[in-house]
Each structure stands twice: as structure tokens, then as C-alpha cells.
Amino acid sequence: MRRQRGFTLVEMVMALVILGIISLAIGSYLQLGTQGYVDTVNRDRAQSIARFALEKITREVRHAAPNSISTSNSGTCLSFYPVRYSGFYQGDPDSAAMSLVPAIGSSTEWKAINTQADLALAIGLPSATEYEAKRNTINSVADGTEQGELTVNLAASPLYSSPAKRAYVYSDKVEYCLAGNLLTRQGNRIAEDVKSVEFVAEGAGLQNNGMVHISLVIEKANTDEVFSYNHTVQVINVL
Template identity: 35%
Template sequence: MKGKGFTLIEMILAIVISSIVLLGVANFTEFGMRGYFGSVERFRLQTEARFVLEKLSREVRHAVPNLFPASVSSGCVSFYPIVDSGFYATSGADINFLVSDTGATSSSLQSMSLVINPTRPHTDISNLNNIYPLDSVVPPSVSAAYFSIPNGANTLVSESVGKRHYIFDSNNLVEYCLANSNLLTRNGVTISDRVMSENSTLSYQPADVQSNGVVELILEFAENNESTVFELDIQVTNVP
């Protein structure tokens, strides 16, 4: 009776062919996994970049217009967030003003400052015109539903066309900086560690007769030898 089974040569051929097939499948799987993890890292990078750009854009657009301190160090942009805003009117030597926060009191405004018609960046906020600390503001009364700055009109250099004012905290300066080691920081706190600082720029262009102030930024985000460059001009939408 004829025996059944593999010969030695057939067995060796089967092992060799199976090994080749398994090696091909392994390489294909490895290639697919690399592509998957690469796409995940790429998505994370894009998500982080969008978060940084959106956060910076929103804060700049809601900052006190034209009150961007002239940065001593390059690669930094500084500004003051708006705490409240409203309209004002001069009455004799006083400045009377309204705020949007109906719950505001003289106590809640004591640590704030009010600015009218800010027009230029600065290095020292105490040397600017039309800025009034509200530590001695007069609160509304039964006969007058507005706050008042006594003798404020005497030092008012230039007025706002729309009679607008902005209230901000002079101790709450927000500063974004491109730092070493590929960091983008906000008041010294890292918000991204994937920004190629040497290939990125962050600056403020002051307002002129034709346009409002603009923050110009070029940010290069990099991960695993791949980089994406974002260029954006952020216009300060509020007007003096």
C-alpha cells in the first residue's frame, strides 16, 4: 500500500513559502501601523495648533484696543483683556460713565483702570494719557445712574469719537512669547512645546490712519520631522 504524506523536499518548500508569506504580511501590517500612528500624531499636532491659534485670536480680539505694550524682547505680544466697557460723557470737570455689568460697584472697580481713546503702544502704562485709576470712583446714586471720576475731564487729552471707554486691570497683563526649547508661553506657562521658535515670529503692528492694530504671527509646529506653518493676521476688532 502506497504511503501518504510530505516528502522532505515538499516540507522544506512549504516552510519556506509560509515564511515568505508571513514576512510579507508582517511588513504590510507594520507599514499600516506606522501610517496609523503617523496620522494620529499628525492629527494631534493639527489639533494643538488650532487650539493655540483660536485661544490667541480670541484673547487678542477682546483686548483693549491699541493698548499693546511695546515688548522689550522680540517674539512677544502683550495686551490687557477688557474687563468691562461702555459709554462716557463729560460734565464740567467730571467724567461720568456707564458699564455693561449691572452688578458693578465702586468696590469691584477700585482695582481697575479706565481708558479713553487709547492710540498707541507703550512701555510704561503710567505715562500714558487718558488712563484713570478707579480707586476713588464715585458710585451711582438715586438721582444719577452712572459712575463718576471727579476732575477727570481736566486731564482728558483726546476724546473717543463714539464716546466709548474700556475698563481693564493694569495688574493683569497677558503676554505671549516664543521661548527657547520650542515653547510658546502665556505669562510664563507653556501652552505648546511643538513650536519651532527659530522659524516663528510673533509681533504687533500698531494702528494707523487706515487700519486698527494687527498681531502678525507665523508659527511652525513640528513633530517627527514633519512641520506645518500657520500664518495669521489677528485684527483687534474693538475701536477706541
């Protein structure tokens, strides 16, 4: 009878060890690729969050009323009053009947201003504190004597005048602030995993525009990666 040969125990053990080493190598390779993909997604997400936050702040700050920007809480909060409509007034600003020609906003929109309690009119206000302290509500807006002209009645006569004869209708204050690891707008989250944020506002004058410098740092807790962003926004100061 012919002898039958098979695997010995030692051969089987060696085969299992080799198979385990190969499987471990393949698993480590796949894990490395997967982890690289996850890290890339996390980095892209962090950058998207930062870009969204900076773009949103930039768009709003660029439409802030002149001299209405201020910082608080050691630079972790930025506040300003956004412009809704603007126009040019004629003569001297008067509460009883001020003649004004709209620059932003149609005549129909201007005539509806007095029905919106959050809107007020500013002329030549020099600082952010006076936007609230000297808040001047609009009693009524009607057609003027000439085409395209409006007659605006205010609650009180403006305390200041504008070198360029400009009048701005602004709404309630907008505030961006750091709360824990969240960057918020009016208390609503717009960015997460924020390690720090700093707002620096440079004052504007009659011959120069204002500047807002933003330093934003985002840290991903699961990877300990830190992303730093520095951005500057120019604020048109047209009084």
C-alpha cells in the first residue's frame, strides 16, 4: 500500500503564523488609508467652518454703519450696527421735515421704515456708543416736492451733521462673540471647536476707512490639530 502524506502540526502552525502576519500587514495598510481619509475630511471640515465664519463676518462688517464697530470682553466679542438703507439729505438735518434722496432702498421701502421698530436713522454719529444712546426713530416718510425726493420726519433733530450729507438707516446691534469653544452670532452658533478668537477694530476718520482684524484659531480635539486664520476687513467709512 502507498503511504499517504499530510501536514504536520509544525507546518500548520507555521502556515497560520505566516497567514496572520500577512493579514496584519494588510489590515494595517487599510487602517492607515482609512485614517488618512478621515483626517483629510476633518481638516477640510475645519477649514470650511473657518471660511464660512470669516466670510459671514466679512460680509456683514463691510455693511456696518460708519463708526458703529466696537469690541468687548478682551477682544473676544465684536459688535456693530448694520446699515439697511441710506440716502443723501438736503439742507440742514431737521426733525420736522428733512428732505432726502434714497441711495440704497426704494421709495416704497423707505416709506415702510416707520412701521419697523428696530430701525433708526443716523447722521454723522462719531462712535458706537452713540448709535444706541442717540438712537433717532423715524416717525414718517412721505413723497417730497420733487421726483425721487422724500420728506422724513424724525423723533428728534439730529445732534450732528454729515460732511457728505449722508443719512443711514440702521437696525439693532449685531454681536459676534466667543462662548466656550463656539463662535456665536446673537447667541446662535456659526463655528465650533474654536480655541480662541480675537477682534481688533481700528478707528476710522474722515480721511481713512476703518479696519477690523480677525484672528481665529480652531483646534480639533480628536486629532489635536490646530488651524490658525488671520483676516482683515476694510469698513467703508463714509460720513
